[in-house]
Amino acid sequence: MEQHANQQYEFGHFRLMPNERRLYRENESVALPPKEFELLFLLVRNAGQPMTREDLHRTLWPHSIVEEANLNVHISALRKALADGSTEAQFIETLPRHGYRFVAPVTAVELPDSIIKQVAAVPTEIKLLSDDDAVSSKSEVAPKRFWQYARQRPALWIAILCVLALTLLGSLAGLYLYLFKAPNAEGATGNDSFAVNTLPLTTYPGRETQSAFSPDGNQLAFVWSKEDTANLDIYLRMVEGGNVIQLTNHAGDESNPTWGPQGRALAFYRSANDGDGIFVIPALGGTERKLTEVSPHRTGLGPHTWLHWSSTGKWLVITDKATGQEPLSLYLLSPETGEKRRLTTPPVSVIGDCSPMFSPDGSQIAFVRLLSAAAGELFIVSVNDGEPRQLTHSGEGISNLTWANQGSEIVYSSRYSGKSSLFRLPAAGGRAQLLQFAGNEAQYPVYSEHGKRLAWARNTDNTDIFQVRTKDGKATGSATSLIASTAAETSPRYSPDGKKIVFVSNRSGSDEIWVCGNGGEDPTRLTSFQGPLA
Template identity: 25%
Template sequence: MTTNNNLEHTQSLAKAGLPQFQFGDFTFDLGQDELKQNQSLTITKLEPQVSQLLHLFVTHPGEVLSKTYLQETLWPNTIVEQNSLYQLLTKIRRLLNDSSRSPKYIKTLPKKGYCFIATVSLVVEETKPQAHTEDRAQLPSTAPNYLWLWLVPALIVCFSAYAFFSRYDGEPPVLHYELQDVSYDLGLESDVDVHITEDLIAYVKDIYSLQIANKQGEVLHQLDSPYRVAFPTWQRSGSLLAYWRYKEDQCELFIMTPQGAQNHQAPSIACESAIRPVWKNTDELVLSVWQKGQLIPYLYRISQQDFVKLPLAIPRQSLYKGAVKAWNSDVFYLLNHANHTSSLIKLNGERVMNWGFPVWLAAYNPHNQAIISNDSSQRHALVATHVDGRQYEVFQTAQGLFTNVSIDQDGDIYTAIESWQVNIRDKDQLPIFSTSSIDYLPVSNRLGETAFMSRRSGVCEVYLHADDQVVRLSHHKGYEYVQFLEWRPDLSMLLSNRDLDLALYDRQGQVLQFTTELNEKIRNIGWFNNDTVFAFDGHQLHFYNLQGHLTHSQTLDAQLVYFDVAAKRWLVLKNRILYSHDALENSGIKLAELSNQQSNLLHNIRLKNNTLYWQSSWSKQDYIWRLPLIEQSQVEMVKQGNLIWHFDISPYEELTIAKMEALEGDIKRLAVVTTP
């Protein structure tokens, strides 16, 4: 069958019998423009052109399709940039969890085109099926009938679902709540945890104190620490309390009694941060620790003082976000996926719950067996989700933002509601922009303009402050996170990331967004010259032109790679030693050796007047440093403090800081209301 006849044949099948294409772990429904992940049963609705491109691939398996052919087929009689095809390919690869380096589905053949390398089966279900009849075709050749294998996972899923749901008698009730004050002192109360059965709560007061109180808010004991403490967590059976303490670049786990007596101290573990521990039983906890930019789950045994990394089955391009103890006192694991959805899984990877938005805050309600989580707004409301898929809003606040939740056996929810203001201040210490957003990236230029990022609208947006006016340059609706913002050397454009993508802006708005094709989290980005940008993930350095095309790449293992456009040199930080290179292929000149404190969690790079500035974290304190880029210079500390989100240096070396101010947090109870 020729290419054209093959396409016409499948199109005729679409009219007659709605074909479905099976390949790898996926099923593509041409009639509905839907892609189903067979293991999780997750269905994604495809954009029309994404569906058309995938259709071209699955109807031509094993064939090399040139860029010209694909462009002419997708955009007939239309002139488009090559980047348009590139963007569609990127979307398909993300949906398929495919990699251009190690492809399972779409292989790139340089200067030739693309080839769909997976075996494709065409299953056609007749619109009026008859018993024991099925029209099945194999592309490009015949293959065994695997339809009976589809029934096995289907039966397993059905049986598992029955067993899972049958644990509960009747339909779980929908609960209603009223907001009550538990603590309302001045200052910040956060990280609350309630004991599931006893009249006890614990929370952090003003970062350095741990308070134990009853459910009415009467303080029973206070522990003051020289270091920051976080995430107290009660045993379910028993009354011991675990909590974290951050010391230098280590996380220390302590266990204490309600009276304040220390019961246990675990060995220190290297970390950047940690999140709430989960008691698995009286001797074991599931600990989630940030290490090298990733959240890693460990099993910790108190009796053995032993950390064991959990072999959690995490899909590619998904991120672990924490553990939840839920049904039958089992521990489940929260994942965020590349398509900005979330799921709760078992250790073996089996999914038990899904959300259509990123979930970072989750707790189990033993009263009605629901998971209480953040909603799609991320922080302004809580929703309940049941195992049968029912979901409804629990509570919405206009007072601040939900930052954590904990639930007792009666279904009462204890939560910290925090409010703050983050100001970007100019050289006169006057705020040029203020909001309750928690993320900023102020970056000024010689024209007196300041670009910055804010989540004021609920998503990361880029703004420009110029001539006493603030202009919004981006208008996004997704959850992509912005961590970097850089001016073009001639000051005519801005460069930012959006997760693993890069975006370009002029003074009117966003010009282009394209993928980096990096496999790991971006460490830093920048401009090589007015026509070339780069992105670095710790192992790969990629270069792109302003049309978003990857021009070349280089392998390099380092903590930091940054280009000094004015001096035309590379700055490379490796093993805490900062080098200057005129070319990365050449040996570098040692500029300075940084201490652990100066290099721990190094970020927010700024380069002004031949001086390098950066930010680090030590014992959860924020530090800003400066280093003149000449031999035998000494590193100087510029600023130290808590909750410094970002900073900038003006062309005149004046420090601008984006810092949380007017910080308040109170412990609230969402008490179950009995309805008549």
């Protein structure tokens, strides 16, 4: 069947719009990662017809070698997005030892004249997101195949290891401070509306991150992992300098400090072997109090935050979920009574809601809705009605945020350019502006109305690829550098013949796919996404 530029597909309560690359459930947008959208498009356009696993693999990954289980994962995620969990398939039928079939009735609607046609039951090709699927997602390259091909190499095999080396050099691994001004009278928001000096707040050995200004703007709480330990604890210090006070000392990791009203106490998140939870501790030190347990296992979700305390002191907003299967949602938690109210109910197709922060007046909460591990969008929800309003629609890797200028703006961190940068956006919506002074790898912005100060964390991560020789599955020597630069190299995989290595690097300024010889020689960039890899 010929594909028309203005065609959409309707089935059940859903409407699939290929040109927008969007799926709607009635009037609600359903977020789908690129591969799952392409898989659904392929099945819908061939509704009623059996699609073999081989046909699906050939169309979705024409030039890539992927594990058989990859298709199962995408089918499962697609069924979850369509809420097709019934015993009898409502949309996607499994054909044992063969493949799948889309069984729901589908109509093709050609707009704008609304000429309705039944979808022809003839297999067709689709145009995927990329013209060259050799640049498919790094998560879809099979790790088991790597070991299979490595064993084909003579005598001693070479196994590739990714070794993360954090370059923690003084202030480059610490917190920065900037004097932040409101737009000028003419409404300009250019860099000329800012002060001129960026000052390092901390230069301690180790890693400092996730800072929070006290309500009066005089003190700073932050997370510090000292040079001689990997444990994360919370510390306090005056903004202008002085002695550092350790507030927590626990075997678990503490993160995300947030001040209570009048600066008398702080709440924080703890991840420990006996479970994760939200705690409160007096700002002067003393006995901590556990407010609630929360769902664990969040370390793989990226640089997000999980709680914030309102300026009124009545509520904390936290990220949690009632069951292991549902997405993360936002809840209001009373620090006095322990009362807990659900605030958001994200679609089942997304990872969930995180990085919440109350507006200065406590009436709204800005947060990130995590669509996938690499994509998040910015939303605002009223504390009273709980109906979120989406601010961004660009598929950016937004991770954390802060309100600024009396709640008129939001400053957030995004990997839109391949490296984390800070942007400012009107809270009412509009065009985002890059804050160039923050530099690359800027995360966790926080703002204080007192002194109009903006602080953030900036890290330099140097991730290189190493090799180690093995025999009979055991290492026979120490790891040696194979692919290295001053940027980050990750996700290495051998080619089927073992002669080349494909990997991801941001040495060109954004995350791109590169290829080199099996000895690390002649690295060549294959892609020019100039944005985050999904």
